[in-house]
Amino acid sequence: MTSSSDAAARPGGDCTVVRFSTLDYPPHDRLEACREIYGRTLSRRDIEPLAAEPFHTDAVMRRMPGLAIVTARRSAATYRLPRQFIDSDDVVVSVGLTSCYEAHQFGRTFSMGRGDATVLTTSEPAFVNVPSYGEYINVRAPRRAMSPLVDRLEDAYARPIPADSPALRLLTGYISVLDQAEAFETPDLRRQAVAHVHDLMALAIGATRDAAEIARNRGARAARLRAIKDDIASWLGQSDLSVKAMAARHRIKPRWLQRLFESEGTTFTDYVLAQRLLRAHRLLTNPRCAGRKISAIAFDVGFGDLSYFNRAFRRRYGVAPSELRAAAVPRDQAI
16 A cells, blocks of 8 residues: 555645545555545544445645645545544534534534534544545634634534534635635735634634624625625626625625625625626637637626627726737637
8 A cells, every 4th residue: 555645745835735535546455545544644533434335535635824624525434533643622613514424522422414513622532423425624723723712612512513504604615715716825815714714613613702793804704705706706697797686695785795895995896897807808818719709708708788898898908809819819710
């Protein structure tokens, strides 16, 4: 069997990304690789399968000062933290995204439904039973960072957070888009992301009054805005994309949605326009799109008026769409 160095690691300053997949190993070595490399070396856990089918784990682990995030798909197994593996007192929020599971710590065992989370500490033995293949997220932060933010943190351990918790939904949604938005690429962005995740963890667990106020105005606001921007990217081609429609999708008032964008010195309308023009710019300079008409590109990114698109594009980039394409794409390819 190959060694732990075979797990793909990508350092980024003070941030390390480790990717592990049992598919990188021969079938007869996969369970042992998962136990030794992913389990005992990377996550400090004993892993015992609960089913007879072929064992599979596919995980991405991000570690930086003050935060560790694991997103993974894993087979049915018991994931156990024995006392001999304990080397920290971190706070862990573990979320079963697609399956039920069972958690045990401090003599308490409780069953978790799909989407529920549990709060654990790495300072005491614990185990989690995952009865079927599924996806999960583990978010881990130092106790010294979380203790001032959470009211009676010790009482929160080995307790569930229901799937319908607004703070938990913000936390999982924020984490799901962080990597897509390259939020860990620079030290400043990493520090902001860590602070926001701490805020959302505290809100989900039970923040103190002062911490909750800060978290709502910092972490929750950032998570909500990032989720809305991610949603806008998915709906950008809809010409009727509006503040009212987007606010309804995210269950907030239109005025509050406007204020989220105003906190960044822009408006919803200006942000949507900028994103549409940016997408159009990328398509116009992409040789693979050279056969598409400019009018088709304009309509595809959400513009219902070609004249308005041309005026807005020239204001933004200083050239007409046709001029940009002529400079970027060989003449015999363009339309």
